[in-house]
Amino acid sequence: MATVVDITVEVCGMAGDGAIAAGALINEALSRGGFSVLGFDSYPAEIRGFGRCVTRSRIGSEEIVAMGAETHVLISLNEAEARSRIPFLAHRAMVIFESNPPTYVHHDSSFVAELPPDKLLFGMPLSDLASEATGATRGRNLTALGGFAAVCGINPALFIEVIEKKFKSKGEKVLHTNVKSFEAGYAYAAKEYSEKREHAFQFPELLRQDGKVMLSGNQAIGMAALDAGLKLYFGYPITPATPIMEFLAAALPKKGGRVVQMEDEIASIGAVLGSFYAGARSMTATSGPGFALMTELITHGVMAEIPAVIVNAQRGGPATGLPTKTEQSDLHAAVFGGPGDSARIVIAPTNVSECYHYTVKSFQLAEKYQTPVIVLTDFYLDNRVENVVIPRASEAETRNGNVFPPASEKGNYKRYCLTESGISPRALPGMEGYIFTATGLEHTEKGLPDYSPEVHTLMTEKRHKKIASALADLPEPEVYFGDDRLDVGVIGWGSTFGSVLEATRTSRKKGLRVAALKITSLSPLHTTIIQGFMERCSHVLVPELNYEGQLANLIGHLHHRPVVRLNLVTGTPFPPSMIIQKIEDLIHGEAA
Amino acid sequence: MKTPGHVLAQRIRDIGESGAFRPRSDALPTWCPGCGYFGIHQALNQCLSRLELPLHNVVVVSGIGCAGRYPFFSHTYGLHTVHGRTLPVATGVKLANPDLTVFAIGGDGDGLAIGGGHFPHVARRNIDINYLLFDNSIYGLTKGQPSPSSRTGTITKASPAGTFEKPLNATLLALTYEASFVARLFAGDPNGIAAALIEGVKTPGFAFFHIYTSCVTFDKTFKTWAHLKEWVHPLPDDYDPTNRRNAFEMALEDDFSTGIIYRRD
Numbered sequence: 001m002a003t004v005v006d007i008t009v010e011v012c013g014m015a016g017d018g019a020i021a022a023g024a025l026i027n028e029a030l031s032r033g034g035f036s037v038l039g040f041d042s043y044p045a046e047i048r049g050f051g052r053c054v055t056r057s058r059i060g061s062e063e064i065v066a067m068g069a070e071t072h073v074l075i076s077l078n079e080a081e082a083r084s085r086i087p088f089l090a091h092r093a094m095v096i097f098e099s100n101p102p103t104y105v106h107h108d109s110s111f112v113a114e115l116p117p118d119k120l121l122f123g124m125p126l127s128d129l130a131s132e133a134t135g136a137t138r139g140r141n142l143t144a145l146g147g148f149a150a151v152c153g154i155n156p157a158l159f160i161e162v163i164e165k166k167f168k169s170k171g172e173k174v175l176h177t178n179v180k181s182f183e184a185g186y187a188y189a190a191k192e193y194s195e196k197r198e199h200a201f202q203f204p205e206l207l208r209q210d211g212k213v214m215l216s217g218n219q220a221i222g223m224a225a226l227d228a229g230l231k232l233y234f235g236y237p238i239t240p241a242t243p244i245m246e247f248l249a250a251a252l253p254k255k256g257g258r259v260v261q262m263e264d265e266i267a268s269i270g271a272v273l274g275s276f277y278a279g280a281r282s283m284t285a286t287s288g289p290g291f292a293l294m295t296e297l298i299t300h301g302v303m304a305e306i307p308a309v310i311v312n313a314q315r316g317g318p319a320t321g322l323p324t325k326t327e328q329s330d331l332h333a334a335v336f337g338g339p340g341d342s343a344r345i346v347i348a349p350t351n352v353s354e355c356y357h358y359t360v361k362s363f364q365l366a367e368k369y370q371t372p373v374i375v376l377t378d379f380y381l382d383n384r385v386e387n388v389v390i391p392r393a394s395e396a397e398t399r400n401g402n403v404f405p406p407a408s409e410k411g412n413y414k415r416y417c418l419t420e421s422g423i424s425p426r427a428l429p430g431m432e433g434y435i436f437t438a439t440g441l442e443h444t445e446k447g448l449p450d451y452s453p454e455v456h457t458l459m460t461e462k463r464h465k466k467i468a469s470a471l472a473d474l475p476e477p478e479v480y481f482g483d484d485r486l487d488v489g490v491i492g493w494g495s496t497f498g499s500v501l502e503a504t505r506t507s508r509k510k511g512l513r514v515a516a517l518k519i520t521s522l523s524p525l526h527t528t529i530i531q532g533f534m535e536r537c538s539h540v541l542v543p544e545l546n547y548e549g550q551l552a553n554l555i556g557h558l559h560h561r562p563v564v565r566l567n568l569v570t571g572t573p574f575p576p577s578m579i580i581q582k583i584e585d586l587i588h589g590e591a592a
Numbered sequence: 593m594k595t596p597g598h599v600l601a602q603r604i605r606d607i608g609e610s611g612a613f614r615p616r617s618d619a620l621p622t623w624c625p626g627c628g629y630f631g632i633h634q635a636l637n638q639c640l641s642r643l644e645l646p647l648h649n650v651v652v653v654s655g656i657g658c659a660g661r662y663p664f665f666s667h668t669y670g671l672h673t674v675h676g677r678t679l680p681v682a683t684g685v686k687l688a689n690p691d692l693t694v695f696a697i698g699g700d701g702d703g704l705a706i707g708g709g710h711f712p713h714v715a716r717r718n719i720d721i722n723y724l725l726f727d728n729s730i731y732g733l734t735k736g737q738p739s740p741s742s743r744t745g746t747i748t749k750a751s752p753a754g755t756f757e758k759p760l761n762a763t764l765l766a767l768t769y770e771a772s773f774v775a776r777l778f779a780g781d782p783n784g785i786a787a788a789l790i791e792g793v794k795t796p797g798f799a800f801f802h803i804y805t806s807c808v809t810f811d812k813t814f815k816t817w818a819h820l821k822e823w824v825h826p827l828p829d830d831y832d833p834t835n836r837r838n839a840f841e842m843a844l845e846d847d848f849s850t851g852i853i854y855r856r857d
Contacts, residue, residue, distance in 0.1 A: 232684070258687065260683075263709060263713040270680030270684065273684060277681075277685060277688075296674050428689075429648070429685070430649055431648060439672035440672060449661075
């Protein structure tokens, strides 16, 4: 592929217009066409309220790691809703919209009239075309896709293929309606805009690419839990974690497992601890408000040394906050939340593939280190789709991490015996000769309550030593791009890391000495590696989707001068352009 | 001829060392002398011995409060959780390994106040857990505050003018929540408790044991031994526990009748 492709396509409509479905088809078709695809939908918290649905798909010939700020192609299924997207249109962006020439365009109401003159307009009588082809207007979203394919030079066969895949199960009639609607749009635009399309963006010839699937972060987490041998899932509905429960509710029973919707998040984590205590892999997923309810029992897992796997899919907070917006403001809660010195393991994946692998890993870590493991994601990471090679876990990744007591301890078993690593072999109920009581009270090696200064000192140290020793099994921070000395080192975590990576790449292309550091293990921290990176940087920049700079708070003290914080609470993914701007400001000596 | 004491003692030691049926742990209960929990402890031990359950296949899950300490005094697997969360944790244990016999133990504060939100759902899920609620109508471990089952007007340091709330009837709640087995019992009658426990453990599904007991330290006026002994009486001989309508009536109108109130057919 000679031409470098990097365009963002947006489909915008009211709930019911089929915008989300159209966006999914674009992702699927262009993924098959050999591109890297990253898609993200935005929808309201209200099921039938204001109802604006926007899907954005960024399509590239090179790896796409972040959402772009600008839109190059806007497909409007509803003018009133599309109007809000005008500020995001790139120079000479294409707009495909419903128009019925020669109808008079009323300046007060038409969104087209508000578009700046540089935009390329492709009006289509979407409803009429769909209606003529199928007798109903329902397929007009597909008609618009047909127009998009024709104008941008995409082989229609790719779309037909994915339409068939998507609608095959819904019966011949539905499939036919959708295919015909698409074809009507394609034929119309190919004829009507045969000359004008030369000014539009043209996709190079598409290469077939198989073996990749469009997968969201939540789907990847669900698949990972299945592949890890999950037996039980306990949860309570909450945006944006619910899709994990729904995915498993369909898939887990087929593997002999069970999903139980509990009465609240406290019950969910309680049941997860109970299951792991009895030896079965289990999991719960929630968001900030539910996570807050869980914290007491999470620290019970820390104290009683019971494994647990908890996904915290962050959303805007505090309290009920912004249920359908993305934010990274639960880092403090995840790492420190709850009573006491309660060190636990917190991993934050940065992309869909990591969502899969770190979820698989979390079960083994929880078993081996006998502690709750929190997988910290966010709305954007949970809901965005990436085309990835179908992930598979190796036997080493899914292997049981339990450490059982040796036969020599039978009859004289010390559940919480003090060891070098802090890990004490753990018996499971049903094992003869190892009876013990797990407790959230401070306890002796035998597990009996004891509040003496000696015991609390030794046991607190044991629990922390254990977590520190987990560092060896946790993914190390990764440096992207070499150079001994750096003008700016950008440190990112979670979904923001993609934006950090893109910003760093772009800045380097401009000749700037910058690099990125990805931190996925938030607790425990690889302080030596982080410090090593910081030492090479004149400036350390930490962009995060929170106000307080929660990662900066966690690692800032490792740098010899204050780290530069870049914080956004817009509820939207971090735009790489803002990071690029900050890098340039820092290098060119502007006030940090 | 009488068996000499040293021979008897040796026999007792042999039985003890065989470990076959020794559900009592080495730890001495920390309950106050005269506490009703000793009676319940004895009854549960009796139940475990009589059912001949291998003790390593038994898990006692508890919450916080005087009753929460139970697992430490039991030679079974134990899980002493946080306040009010006994039932969901027990749910996880049972679903993870259905071969285990699971007892959930807690007081009236643990089960009806902080944990009251779990009770209906665990009962209606009908998971095979045996839930023992030790109901002495007082918070003992925090030194005598009113509980959800304290009668209206209860005077404590936390309620010097007397409580204004109506007390909850745990038996009635369990019936409403669709428990499969409901027994109302008295800590002063360990044999009665043991008999009901044996029945309840054998009944599949969620079994609830509402056990009236006395806090000798912080309740000198209401659920005293003297009062309980006076109030408690067995269910009528012809009582049919499989009739849910009867059970509601009994739970409502004669709330010190003891025995198996309800058993789903």
